[in-house]
Amino acid sequence: MSENRPAALSISQRTYLSKRVRWETIGGWLFVLPALLMYTVFVILPLILTILYSFYRWNGIGPMTWVGLKNYATVFEVPDLLGTIFNAFWLVVWFSFIPVGLGLVVASVIHRVATGRLGAIARTVLFLPQVIPLVAAGIIWGWLLALPGLINQILNAVGLGAFTRAWLGDFDFALPAVGLIGIWVLLGFCTVLLLTGMTKVDPALYESARIDGAGWLQEFLAITVPLLRYEIGVCLTVTVIAALAAFDIVYVSTAGGPGNSTSVPGIQIYVLAFTQRAVGLASALAVMLMVLVVLVIIPIQWLSREGIS
Amino acid sequence: MNKITVRLLALAVISGILLGACSPATTAAPSETQAPAPTQAPATQPPATAAATVAPTQAATASGPNCGTAPVTLNAYFETGFDLPFKLSDEFTKEYPNVTWDIKQDQFANLINETPRLLSGDNPPDLIRLPTMVSFAKQGLLKNLDGYATAFGWDKWPMAQINQNRVASDGTRGSGSLYAWGLNYSLTGVFYNKKLAAQIGMTQPPATLADFDALLAKAKAAGLLPIMQWGSAKSGMGLAFPLQALMASIGPTQPINDWIFQKKGATIDTPSNLTAAQHLQQWIQAGYFPPDINAIEYTDSNARFVKGEGVFTFNGDWENADYDKNMAGNVGFFLMPPATAGGDPAAMSAPLTYGIAANAKNADCAAFFLNWVATNPTARQIDVTVGGSNPGGPSDATMPTVTAGSVTNDTLAAGAVVNKAGTAMDFIANSTSSIFAQGWTPALQKMVGGKEDAASLLKDVQAEYLLELSQQ
Structure with a gap:
């Protein structure tokens, strides 16, 4: 040197x-x-x-026994443990893709149409779920989605009684129902973040596009999305992590049921570590989850930063 | 930039190595200090006799371990939502004013997580509601109560359920040294709505399983919900209650207890249990349970039963106070009938388990309290009125009076039947600490959803049981 x-x-x-x-x-x-x-x-x-x-068998208090990679092997051998990882990826669609996609549309509508008071109200309403304690929200959603709940009452009222079910207790619909709660929680966050990004875009770009005769969709695709690449990246990063490492939303709505159909790694790690006191196995699943999150997040970060320089 | 990252990493690695080096030592430490505990346990018993020699100078009643006359503060951990221990501790202080209480309380689910840390911590509880006990007893975190059992004569008391609190040296439950004690002995069975039962022509409780089946079919035909039960993973699958009731109705109770007590080679996947699981599956397919059972939580199920939804519900006598208050005169109880006429009815009946930490400061006083709860007439009355369950105690103890026609009356009478027949069982959800959350709940939910049949239900639970035992 x-x-x-x-x-x-x-x-x-x-x-x-x-x-x-x-x-x-x-x-x-x-x-x-x-x-x-x-x-x-x-x-x-x-x-x-x-x-x-993760390399030990340990109950949290007693002596630790070295087991090498056996805990990792167990995660792969037990279908209920490995299944949680697939559920987590399925949740990415609900917690990440839909809120980010919908957030873009909602933000651009607010940006274009409702800049005044209406926009402020819309922002507040959408952001509210971020402020409500999730446990309270979980209980309310539990009531809404129950068999005698409001959602089924509405379905009955409009003649769709055949579709009523206990949403959180149904094998096919529990995960989408949990996903719906996720959308409700995360849409506001994405919308507000993306809207802030849109206000930073030079209005001259939109004006010139409009002079050239561009419609809303063309504006959206040619200006908004490319210039919001970084904000979209942040939204995706936060929501994908929320999906893969989900715990709270699932815990307060289904606790992993019915029959492990909404069980995610976060729930299993909690049960393994604190109920079953299999600290080693819980740690192995936690390490795998962490590696998985990093593997998914790095490409997102890379893609969103590319072109910004 | 790179240099800083390298340094950060180096720092992280170094601290990691340091901590890694320390951590097995610190974590091993409690077990090292705990290891002598079981051998110490008898050594702590002589104070019991020492107390006895001091006793004559104290209150005339004291003839064994007691609370003395000097001020004592009992360090206790109770379960949130259950009045019984609080009411008992108030009454105890009234009778023994030198004893005051430092009571902390928490939800049962949190107690499961906290108990190991509380027992091994700096200020170990004198009295604690125990969610599970085998691992704590094995690690020497719980006081061996054999000395107290001898001193108070507990080992001569008739309740067979006391054995559920025994842990043998090989870690199996049901025999060996006593490591916990019950404030009372709960009983489970079938509660029924008297008005709805009359509607389907039920004049007396069913005598056999076939009779019960006929009643359920009648209820269904009458457009009533035959059985209200809960099933959400948030409260744990309530179908474990009727399943175990069917197991004990169709087959013997001993193999079920052996499995719960982790006896070597025990399995839940037996031919008679398979018949029981198939019977439950028939009930599910016949629509005897609410269609949304997988989403119903425990409290909702109870609220709906109290409001008149469901002719029957499988539950325990801890709900007596609630039922007697909210559906007074309209609720009855019977034990799950046996499959063969004239057979003995069986029931899940378990102690409301409390333990004393191995290093508790006031172990003698805590044990004295436990003995007082079972023998003092006022305490026994509180036990029955507030807790709803049998207070146990010596065979010549008088049973507290209860309101005639109350459901508590029914359950106490039924408890006597079970105790006489010796057919009490612990709960199949208590075999390991998470067999309920990881085994029974998902498997039974799958059965409800038509994703699993009776045979694979038992196979799945047995596999989970073996997996959990291998992790211990």
Whole structure:
């Protein structure tokens, strides 16, 4: 490294510079230290411990027994455990694709049509689910989707009585019903984020497009979507993680039932670690989930950043 | 930029190694300190006799382990939503004013998660509602109560259910040393709505399973819901109640208890259990349960039964107070009838289990409290009125009075039948800590959804049982 430095640099200058650089480095580290400490204690350490635990059979209190990769093998051998990962991917459609797609449409409609008070009301209503405690929301959705619930009452009233069912207790419809709750929660977040992005787009671009005779759809496809690539990336990242690592929405609505049809890794990790006290097996599933999330998120990040530079 | 990442990584790795090096040690530590506990347990018993020698100078009643006269604060963990232990602790303080309580409470599901940490922590509870016990007993986290059993004469009391709180040295339940004690002994069976039962011509409880089947068919034909039951994974699958009732109606109870107690080689997949599971499947297919059962939670099921939906419901006497209050005079109870006429009816009947931490500061006082609950007339009365269940106790103890015509009256009488026949069972959902969540609930839900038949139900649950045992 040092041979690359300009030869003209005198020794004193060098020491002065390196001293200053060192002080800046130390100062910088001091600023970062509190956050770094928190991050280390609450994120990095648990992460490393989880990886460590995944190689042991351990009940959380007693002695630990080294089992190597056996816990990972168990996850692949037990269909109910592996099945949770497939359910999580199925949830991505409901928690991620639909809210982001719908969010784009809703945001562009609000941006174009309802800029005034109506827009503010629409934003607030859509964002409200983010503010309501999810447990309360889960109970309300439980009532709405129950056999005697409002949704079935409406279906009966409009003559679609044949379609009524206990949505959260039905093998075919429980996951979509959970997905519906996910859409309700995440649509507002996506809409508000995308709308903020749209307001940053130079209005001149839209104006010139309109002068050229572009319709709403052309504007949407040619200007909005490409320029919101980064915001869409953020939305996808957050919602995909919400889907793959889902716990709360599923726990408060179905707890994984009926018959594991809505069971996701988050629920299984919780039950394995805290009810079954199979900490090693729970950790193995958690590590696999983490790797999976990273594998899915990296391409999204890569795609959304590409072209921004 | 790269340098910083490298440093960060280095830091993470180093701290990871440090922690990795420490963590087995710290986690092993409790077990090391706990390991001597079982051998210590008898050693802590001499204070019992020591207390006895001190006793004469104290209250005249004290002849064994007791609470003394100095101020004592019992450190207790109770289950949220159940009044009984709170009412009992109030009454105890009234009689023994030197005893005060530091009561923490939590939901049952949270207790399952917290108990190991509480028992192994710095301030171990003197008294705690135990969700499960085998692993805690094995790890020496629970006090061995054999000494107290001898001192108080518990081992001569008639309730066979006491054995459910015994853990043998090989980790099987049902025999061995006593590690927990019941505040009372719950009983399960069939509750029925008297008005609706009269409507289908039921004049007396069914004597055989065939009689019961006939009543269910009549109810269905009359356009009534024959059985109200819950089934959401959020509360755990309520069809486990009728399933176990059918198992004990059709076959012997011993193999079921052996399976629950984790006896070596025990299986739930027996021919008579298969017949029982097939019978349940027929009930499901005949539409005897609510169509939305997989989405019904426990509290909703009860609320709907109280409101008059369902002729029968399988539940336990812990709901007596609620039923007697909200459908007074309109609710009756009978034990699941045997398949063969003249056979003994069987029932799930389990102690409301409380334990004492191995390192509890006031173990003697806590044990004295447990003995007081079973023997003191006022405590027994509270036990029955508030808890709804049999208070147990010595064979010559008088049974508290209950309102005539109340369902509590029915369940206490039925409990006597089960105790005499020796056909009490623990609950099949208690065999391992998560067999309910991971085994019975999903498998029974699948049976309701037509995704699984009786044979694969038992196979799935047995596979899950073996998987969980292999993880211990």
